Amino acid sequence: MKLNKNISLVILKLNNRYMFKPLCFVIMPFGIKKDADGNEINFDLVYNSLIKPAIEAADMTSIRADEETIDGIIHKPMYERLILCDYAIADLTTANANVFYELGIRHAVKPYTTITLFSSNSKLPFDLNFLRCMPYEYHTNRLLTNLVNDVGVLTNKLLNAKQEKTTDSPIYQLVDGIAFQNSVAHEKTDIFRDNVDYNNDIKTKLLQARTKGKSKDEKKKAVDSIVNQLVVENEETGVLIDIMLSYRAIGDINTMLEFIKAMPNHVQQTVMVQEQLGFALNRAKEHEQAITVLEKVIEGNGPSSETYGIMGRVYKDLFDVARNNENEILAEAYLDKAMETYIKGFRADWRDAYPGVNAVTLIELKGKRERLKKLIPVVEYAVLRKLEAKKPEYWDYATLLELAIIENDESKAKENLIKALSCPIEGVWMFDTTLNNLKLIQEYRIRRDENTETLNEIIKILNEQRAEF
8 A cells, every 4th residue: 555655656646837728819800990891899898708708717727819910911920820839729810811820820731629619690601510610609799799608618628629629721621530640759859859940040050059168068068159149939849849849859858847937938848848848857856746737648648758868767766766775575566567558559550669678678677578479560660660660769779779789689689789979969868878778788687697798798789888978
């Protein structure tokens, strides 16, 4: 009972510092506009009396499109909010061109959580039945004539959108299986800078900052100097995520956490940033908060190899803590939990070898050789398939190195060690990740009186390379 209680406390403990209300982006005209029949609509009144109260009643935070423009110009950050916000409402009354354009963008990238509405007293240019548009009562002289009911209906629509995630985009309704992203979740972070288009000048400066000098302090100062010249709230998402990953690359976890907290909410709430928040919290030894954040990501977005992979690392670190405290029962429980979590991640997407190799390592610690024989070939195949399709990286060969060690294949292990060290390495944390796994294997093999000669040699080489980095 005591063991279960300890684990439950870790899993259930909450911290509100990193919890946010979902964002709802409102697409609508502003001020007073006329419909096709010349009827005046006070859209500011509609927003303040109907739409915003419904959003707040649904426990969300409202962002209005016209509030995000500067001098009447629609900027890239506004489009990012339109795309990244969890929910959106579009008022189609008067068939405003900007509203329809922005709604089209939203429908192209979000299969669900977009609600459309219009004044029932106004004519629209085409049949909107396929959009399941919500009418609200508005009359030029008497204004919002059924306000309490309309607020209630809109609130319920938002609450239902939270629960059901019913497809409301006509693009996703009419084209079966449409998808714009099919990348491995883990790779999206690793290859982010290559695959996302954003300010090339800042991208280049951040690259130079991450590689400037030898010390962490020199690199930190260089990144800080770039950040201090920016207005974070107005920067495009690509720049903000590159800064976050730059702090991660130089090992400055505390500043990484502070920067995430300074990001605009619509960026903070993206899956990638929330996953990296979990990663950083764990590195800062705030394990309970990391688990809370990552469980929320899975709850809202479903199983993912990256989210489960990071969560597996949290449980693995808790296993290390319990082991160092000589609490063998708790250590065994966390070892099992970490192994189970990594396996869930690999099952979520077998193309992602990261959770797979970590599951293999933990199975090796438990000495379950028969289970390893089934899993190792699948993990190795995932890495080899990636190597055929993309430019090799450190992690690819580090994974093959670890698999070769577990298989006791000395020549293959040394071959992949050489290839891993020939790849670009961003920070000592990359060495540390590999070394931690190899040292665990070493420790458990020594316990079982198994030969560790090759393993010892490889650990020595990695430590020397780390010291020179």
